[in-house]
Amino acid sequence: MTLMADMGAKLAITRRHPLIGTEVRGIDLTKPLDRDGLDRLNSIWMEHPMLVFPNQKITDEQQIVFARNFGELEVHPSVAHRSSKNPEVYRVSNVDEQGNILPSESKEWQYLELTWLWHTDSSFREIPSMGSILHGIEVPKDGGDTLFANMYAAYEALSDGTKAEIEGLTVRHSHDAVIARSAKLSARQDKGTYTELPPVEQPLVRRHPVTGRRSLFLSPHTMDGIVGMPNDKGFALLDDLTKHATHERFVYRHSWHQDDVIMWDNRCTMHAVMPYDSANQRRIMHRTTIVGDERPSL
Numbered sequence: 001m002t003l004m005a006d007m008g009a010k011l012a013i014t015r016r017h018p019l020i021g022t023e024v025r026g027i028d029l030t031k032p033l034d035r036d037g038l039d040r041l042n043s044i045w046m047e048h049p050m051l052v053f054p055n056q057k058i059t060d061e062q063q064i065v066f067a068r069n070f071g072e073l074e075v076h077p078s079v080a081h082r083s084s085k086n087p088e089v090y091r092v093s094n095v096d097e098q099g100n101i102l103p104s105e106s107k108e109w110q111y112l113e114l115t116w117l118w119h120t121d122s123s124f125r126e127i128p129s130m131g132s133i134l135h136g137i138e139v140p141k142d143g144g145d146t147l148f149a150n151m152y153a154a155y156e157a158l159s160d161g162t163k164a165e166i167e168g169l170t171v172r173h174s175h176d177a178v179i180a181r182s183a184k185l186s187a188r189q190d191k192g193t194y195t196e197l198p199p200v201e202q203p204l205v206r207r208h209p210v211t212g213r214r215s216l217f218l219s220p221h222t223m224d225g226i227v228g229m230p231n232d233k234g235f236a237l238l239d240d241l242t243k244h245a246t247h248e249r250f251v252y253r254h255s256w257h258q259d260d261v262i263m264w265d266n267r268c269t270m271h272a273v274m275p276y277d278s279a280n281q282r283r284i285m286h287r288t289t290i291v292g293d294e295r296p297s298l
């Protein structure tokens with residue numbers, strides 16, 4: 001299905017999955033966006049939480065300019081993964097800045113491998129990220145697809161009983177929980193250098209500040225239990241909800257082409273990277289991350 005965006009725009013959108021994953025053509029991300037173009041893109045984004053812009057040969061600096069249309073940019077807590085030229089570029093890459101594949105036993109790779117777990121970006125922050133923009137610079141031949149789940153749809157599909165059971169629950173999240181998820185990283189003396197971030201508490205069900213829709217706020221790699229619930233019970237509930245939310249009917253699988261730029265709304269989606277042969281295949285992605293607008297709430 002191809003629709004022309006309204007207002008006589010050149011933007012052409014095509015759904016790649018009924019619930020999430022929409023391709024956008026007719027825009028050149030290397031060029032500045034005017035007010036009208038930005039408004040149109042924003043309204044498409046609010047309806048389609050994960051957008052794919054194929055064939056965009058942008059520099060990091062152009063990506064930063066594009067991302068700043070939507071808000072201020074985060075600097076990632078992991079010092080080793082920041083671009084040395086532009087600290088607001090997070091290098092989601094198994095290749096270092098000198099072009100060498102990271103050894104599988106390096107702490108930098110062990111940290112990045114955690115992107116293979118389902119998560120939403122910056123859920124360890126008091127105000128998590130609004131959205132992320134990712135440029136596929138080098139993509140592996142096999143594997144390394146990225147999965148995206150629509151968390152509105154996952155919430156809406158819950159039974160009324162489950163909705164009532166989880167309404168008002170609060171989840172603990174932390175950056176330390178991310179590191180704890182990796183047995184290899186936690187066993188090391190030197191786990192890497194990260195900005196210190198205290199644990200935070202977030203609602204399990206959140207309301208999107210723009211669309212007003214409710215969604216499940218899960219981020220398995222930062223979740224550290226439910227407030228006021230014994231750990232085993234809390235984790236069992238979070239595991240059940242994660243299993244539900246990542247069922248293939250809610251998920252788009254993005255198979256990368258070089259110079260795809262993708263953009264997602266962290267306030268209503270989750271994502272995970274599919275495993276690939278990271279010791280032999282190069283995968284270089286650069287991410288810019290938009291600062292959130294407010295604390296999640298119901």
Ligand code: OGA
Pocket residue numbers: 092115121132134145146271272273285287
């Ligand atoms: C990210 C991430 C996705 C990918 O950039 O936030 O989790 O495809 N990685 O590498």
Ligand code: MN
Pocket residue numbers: 115119120121271
């Ligand atoms: Mn991520």
